[in-house]
Amino acid sequence: MALVVQKYGGTSVANIERISNVARRVAKTYDQGNDVIVILSAMAGVTDSLIALAHQAVEEPDKREMDVLLATGEQTTAALLAMMLRAKGYQAQSMLGHQADVVTDSAYGNARIIEIGAKPLRKLIDRHTIVVVAGFQGYDIKGNITTLGRGGSDTSAVAIAAAVKADVCEIYTDVDGIYTADPNICPKARKLKSISYDEMLNMASLGAKVLQIRSVGFAKKYDIPVHVRSSFSEEEGTMVVNEDSGMEQLLVSAVSHDKNQARITITKVPDQPGIAAKIFSPISEEGIVVDMIIQNTRQGGKTDMTFTVPKVDFKRTMQITQKVAGEIGAEEVMGDTDIAMVSAIGVGMKNHSGVASVMFNTLARENINILMISTSEIRISCVIEEKYTELAVRVLHTAFGLDDEETQV
Amino acid sequence: MALVVQKYGGTSVANIERISNVARRVAKTYDQGNDVIVILSAMAGVTDSLIALAHQAVEEPDKREMDVLLATGEQTTAALLAMMLRAKGYQAQSMLGHQADVVTDSAYGNARIIEIGAKPLRKLIDRHTIVVVAGFQGYDIKGNITTLGRGGSDTSAVAIAAAVKADVCEIYTDVDGIYTADPNICPKARKLKSISYDEMLNMASLGAKVLQIRSVGFAKKYDIPVHVRSSFSEEEGTMVVNEDSGMEQLLVSAVSHDKNQARITITKVPDQPGIAAKIFSPISEEGIVVDMIIQNTRQGGKTDMTFTVPKVDFKRTMQITQKVAGEIGAEEVMGDTDIAMVSAIGVGMKNHSGVASVMFNTLARENINILMISTSEIRISCVIEEKYTELAVRVLHTAFGLDDEETQV
Numbered sequence: 001m002a003l004v005v006q007k008y009g010g011t012s013v014a015n016i017e018r019i020s021n022v023a024r025r026v027a028k029t030y031d032q033g034n035d036v037i038v039i040l041s042a043m044a045g046v047t048d049s050l051i052a053l054a055h056q057a058v059e060e061p062d063k064r065e066m067d068v069l070l071a072t073g074e075q076t077t078a079a080l081l082a083m084m085l086r087a088k089g090y091q092a093q094s095m096l097g098h099q100a101d102v103v104t105d106s107a108y109g110n111a112r113i114i115e116i117g118a119k120p121l122r123k124l125i126d127r128h129t130i131v132v133v134a135g136f137q138g139y140d141i142k143g144n145i146t147t148l149g150r151g152g153s154d155t156s157a158v159a160i161a162a163a164v165k166a167d168v169c170e171i172y173t174d175v176d177g178i179y180t181a182d183p184n185i186c187p188k189a190r191k192l193k194s195i196s197y198d199e200m201l202n203m204a205s206l207g208a209k210v211l212q213i214r215s216v217g218f219a220k221k222y223d224i225p226v227h228v229r230s231s232f233s234e235e236e237g238t239m240v241v242n243e244d245s246g247m248e249q250l251l252v253s254a255v256s257h258d259k260n261q262a263r264i265t266i267t268k269v270p271d272q273p274g275i276a277a278k279i280f281s282p283i284s285e286e287g288i289v290v291d292m293i294i295q296n297t298r299q300g301g302k303t304d305m306t307f308t309v310p311k312v313d314f315k316r317t318m319q320i321t322q323k324v325a326g327e328i329g330a331e332e333v334m335g336d337t338d339i340a341m342v343s344a345i346g347v348g349m350k351n352h353s354g355v356a357s358v359m360f361n362t363l364a365r366e367n368i369n370i371l372m373i374s375t376s377e378i379r380i381s382c383v384i385e386e387k388y389t390e391l392a393v394r395v396l397h398t399a400f401g402l403d404d405e406e407t408q409v
Numbered sequence: 410m411a412l413v414v415q416k417y418g419g420t421s422v423a424n425i426e427r428i429s430n431v432a433r434r435v436a437k438t439y440d441q442g443n444d445v446i447v448i449l450s451a452m453a454g455v456t457d458s459l460i461a462l463a464h465q466a467v468e469e470p471d472k473r474e475m476d477v478l479l480a481t482g483e484q485t486t487a488a489l490l491a492m493m494l495r496a497k498g499y500q501a502q503s504m505l506g507h508q509a510d511v512v513t514d515s516a517y518g519n520a521r522i523i524e525i526g527a528k529p530l531r532k533l534i535d536r537h538t539i540v541v542v543a544g545f546q547g548y549d550i551k552g553n554i555t556t557l558g559r560g561g562s563d564t565s566a567v568a569i570a571a572a573v574k575a576d577v578c579e580i581y582t583d584v585d586g587i588y589t590a591d592p593n594i595c596p597k598a599r600k601l602k603s604i605s606y607d608e609m610l611n612m613a614s615l616g617a618k619v620l621q622i623r624s625v626g627f628a629k630k631y632d633i634p635v636h637v638r639s640s641f642s643e644e645e646g647t648m649v650v651n652e653d654s655g656m657e658q659l660l661v662s663a664v665s666h667d668k669n670q671a672r673i674t675i676t677k678v679p680d681q682p683g684i685a686a687k688i689f690s691p692i693s694e695e696g697i698v699v700d701m702i703i704q705n706t707r708q709g710g711k712t713d714m715t716f717t718v719p720k721v722d723f724k725r726t727m728q729i730t731q732k733v734a735g736e737i738g739a740e741e742v743m744g745d746t747d748i749a750m751v752s753a754i755g756v757g758m759k760n761h762s763g764v765a766s767v768m769f770n771t772l773a774r775e776n777i778n779i780l781m782i783s784t785s786e787i788r789i790s791c792v793i794e795e796k797y798t799e800l801a802v803r804v805l806h807t808a809f810g811l812d813d814e815e816t817q818v
Binding site for chain 1: 425428429459462463465466467468469470471473474475477478480481484485487488489491492493495496502503505507508529552553554
């Protein structure tokens, strides 16, 4: 008898047949003696259609109203699943963000959860009602509807699991777990039985795209075991857990890559205090997330500054940067979108040196030039030319001993 | 400077272009110095699609969840219109049923408004914000989403107009007002400048279908002038007002018809106290609305009972009635769906006799047999064979002096 939170993503609820499949899974979990809270995304494609509809209406849709519009997607799936469960004879009830008391800030389109009042959920769970919560949505203290941004339903799920002190938060998606590398480009990639929150945090930001990064932060903070698994099979997936929970201790757990970054360089920036703020404040004010930043000292009080931003924000960032470059008297702004980032990730790195040199040597052996390097406690990332991405991932995967020996290539 | 409530129906918001047309109208009203509250329906067809989707999911959708699902329709249009108004530079904001504090009972799918807390609306109106309210929806005291049934947005509009003490409630629809008869079958029908609440109440239930009957009751109770007009033209429509407000005083204001009724007769019912309750309680428990009821006394303590129900409920009502007939020892149950009801309506009738005889004579002259008769203070209705409907309406329209002399027929 456990309290299980299950989250089903857009592809898992893409049509009536798949929602019906979800209903069967939920019912099965309940029949095994568990209490169940289900968090749903909108049907795959619906959020995009709604965004397109808004843009058909006006050029730049108001953010508050966009959230009111987008919230209908999850409202629809939640109502449909609750109906199906009731038709099967289960006590079930849908709840919208405000009904489940998901309180957020007022950052429409990308709101952060401030708190979840567990009471309304608890009340239903205590009566063993299956609660179907519309994911992705909340409300601010003024009662306005807010949404949590792309992948926000993951965060809804983990935050709700934390609020009700669930035993596990299962994230059902269209992949069957977290792999040591993208199996599409690295046939020897293995599914991980478990991975730490910190590794996952580094994976997500690097494009593993299985879990919204914010949800992992939540899971870590409240120590909620997250089980990433497929809604299309019965197989166990990957547990995302605290690193002390008896995980396999590998030096490197995974090799990830990200082709969605672009690189911008400003040359001959006057090397004065406050100059970095002058460059990056206007970028972050536009809501653009800068990932890597590298600064090389040069002669004569001038420095070069290189950074990466998501490819979709490249054009806008170039414009902003060019304007700033003029103001601060820098020489030139150069941009490059044909880059990729490959990373080796592993909590094991903390206590081992040598990972970096394995990485650099492996890439060098293949004549892959490293354009930028960035390291954290449990991650080493190299920016390379985009065309070498697949090759780099494969050779690094082998170099770090991650290859699945049973795979027939 | 007035406070204007405007309600736009499904055809007026059927697509982005039409919602954009609504935005222009709302803006114009606001620019003329008025405060505006807009109540919207779902895009034409959307509610039906959602119902179909639910039935694709389960045979008999749970009513609570159906309301959660249906509420998305008005949520969508409200968000889109608010976006458009904001894009035009107006201060505008959408509000859902619970945000506008539309409190209803818990009769999902057909909830009744208990009260509307005017405060949230007032707060925005005092700042001269254009408020766009999702019609058709409210919430019960437990916070569950409810919907008000077919045409419920009319009721939302009038109830909100009453709550905020609006100067007028404009109902924008695809017809340009209330006519003395259906212009499709009676080419000489004239648009009425005004009509009383009571006449409208009788019209609506008889199929005029322009305004939801419940909304008219609300308007009458709180004395809210309702202006029924077209969203596709600038012409004045018809004012629905108190009968003392200097209306044209005609003996008969309109001739309406209703082809959506079916007739059921139970013969040789034992004429005992409580027998009517035995027959009609199980029908009303099923939510079926019985309109006319006629009872003829017969010999030998037996009576015939005839009544009408909406055609869509005919089959179900027959089943119920046949069961009851067996229990109470009646002889036979007969049903007939090929009937229609034609009615003459007018507050002028109150103080005049002779309307009934004009009606009966006119129908007799055309050899139209009257199957049932029912009268109220301001209405006389006759059930006739369906095939005579159009003819009956035309000859009655002429007989009551309603013909538009300018119409070229």
